[in-house]
Amino acid sequence: MATAAREGAMYLLLGGSGAGKTLLVKRLQKLSSKDGAKELGEPPATLPTVGTNLTDLSLGKKITVRELGGCMGPIWSSYYSDCCSVLYMIDAARPTQISSSCVQLLSLLSAEKLASVPVLIIFNKIDLPCYMSLVEMKSLFRIQDIITFAKQPIAVLETSARDGTGLSNVLQWFNSTLCN
Ligand SMILES: Nc1nc2c(ncn2[C@@H]2O[C@H](COP(=O)(O)OP(=O)(O)OP(=O)(O)O)[C@@H](O)[C@H]2O)c(=O)[nH]1
Numbered sequence: 001m002a003t004a005a006r007e008g009a010m011y012l013l014l015g016g017s018g019a020g021k022t023l024l025v026k027r028l029q030k031l032s033s034k035d036g037a038k039e040l041g042e043p044p045a046t047l048p049t050v051g052t053n054l055t056d057l058s059l060g061k062k063i064t065v066r067e068l069g070g071c072m073g074p075i076w077s078s079y080y081s082d083c084c085s086v087l088y089m090i091d092a093a094r095p096t097q098i099s100s101s102c103v104q105l106l107s108l109l110s111a112e113k114l115a116s117v118p119v120l121i122i123f124n125k126i127d128l129p130c131y132m133s134l135v136e137m138k139s140l141f142r143i144q145d146i147i148t149f150a151k152q153p154i155a156v157l158e159t160s161a162r163d164g165t166g167l168s169n170v171l172q173w174f175n176s177t178l179c180n
């Protein structure tokens with residue numbers, strides 16, 4: 001799908017509905033803002049993203065994060081040619097979504113257009129109690145096999161976009177993968 005030319009590298013942010021993508025970009029925008037907000041404060045309200053949501057971040061150089069709403073899953077691939085890196089978000093508090101998230105992730109990893117882009121897998125909502133541990137979730141996901149057999153360089157992080165845990169690691173990942 002054609003997109004208007006923008007300054008800065010384009011990062012795609014994907015993941016199932018309600019995984020926390022919109023809250024993540026709002027938090028990252030606040031953390032990387034000029035006044036360098038140290039206190040995140042209460043999480044701002046979010047609405048389900050219908051379509052796409054573009055957010056610019058200044059991390060040394062300007063980058064743009066394009067969130068595609070979970071409900072856009074069937075047409076995510078229309079945006080693959082336009083990005084230099086992918087973030088894939090998983091709701092770590094909803095084990096019932098493991099199989100659908102895994103299928104979606106494998107599908108994007110096997111896409112020709114994404115064959116050489118760095119991928120960051122984020123397990124979000126680690127602040128919430130869950131009947132399954134993250135270790136069990138990752139094992140069910142077969143995350144180690146996915147990393148071993150994928151063509152792309154893959155990093156995995158755990159976050160809470162709600163309380164801010166792990167967000168500095170996400171910013172570090174952006175800095176380490178700054179595309180031209
Ligand atoms: N407890 C908790 N809630 C979170 C976290 N991240 C997001 N949420 C909440 O989860 C709900 C959905 O968050 P969104 O950011 O809108 O989810 P999304 O992935 O953008 O969803 P779509 O746009 O529909 O694909 C909101 O109520 C958020 O406040 C988190 O880390 N912990």
Ligand SMILES: [Mg+2]
Nearest residue numbers: 021022048049
């Ligand atoms: Mg959203």
